[in-house]
Amino acid sequence: MNAENIRKIREFNRSYTRVLKLTDKYHLDTQYTLLESRLLLEIDRGVNSANQLMLLLHVDKGYLSRTLKKLKSEGLLIEVPNDQDKRIKNLNLTNDGEKVLKMIDQRADTQVETLFSSIPTEELENVIRDMQEIKNAVKKYSHDKEI
Template identity: 30%
Template sequence: MDSVREQLQIFVRRFGLLNATCCEACCGEDVSLVQSHILFEIRRMGEPSMQQVAEELGIDVTTFSRQVKAMEGDGLVTRRPSERDRRVSLLGLTDEGRRVLVRIDRYMAEKIGQIFSVMTPFEREVTTRSLALFNEALAKVGEAASDGKNIACCN
């Protein structure tokens, strides 16, 4: 198991997941790694509630709320009360938020393309399938966890 942990640690570093200013460094956008995940999830989920996105990302609501407030100030997201329950805030992307996300998407597609370019078609398929299997296993173990959160000890 130590080699699996070692491989995961190396992957996280090489993929740049520890870089606090990832988007600024990669595609010139002034958003943090967490903010790029928030933008991605808002797009993926449609018009989610703040609670839904916070839960999906495993971020406590107070921290998440601060992030959203900053992103609102930067003109990246909108927040509006739900028509069904005025206590619930729904999130949306602004045109600027969509533009930033498109730049991040392009950058990531280019980088993943570079990584896959040194692999055979079989290796690309195995890698993609293995990542899917690993994510499914993480989800199952996470659901079974008492706190329902991430698997890693250092969340």
């Protein structure tokens, strides 16, 4: 790849890092960290064992264990024994956990809306098309299974 392309990609990365930081600011208005929010989200989606979460989110298993413990102690998660494999503790959101996830999700929506709503409709449609193209290209040619 030529140097100019690398430069442009890195410039985009820098600029978009700032956007992502702004969209993450809503976490400051909640009592939950980014990791906690992400855990609730992924568990809701069905990624429901500590080991799966560890592999997906690349967090230390010790730290993960403690973080999950905290969420359990707050009543957002419950452990469900896994009958096939008793080493595994399956995780589920409680009703409270679902409520919290919904709240966090709405704030994230609001934050994204705030950041992008000033872009006029047609231009926004282009931006969204661009995003999908980037996402697909990166996904398609990536050897990293998780992207």
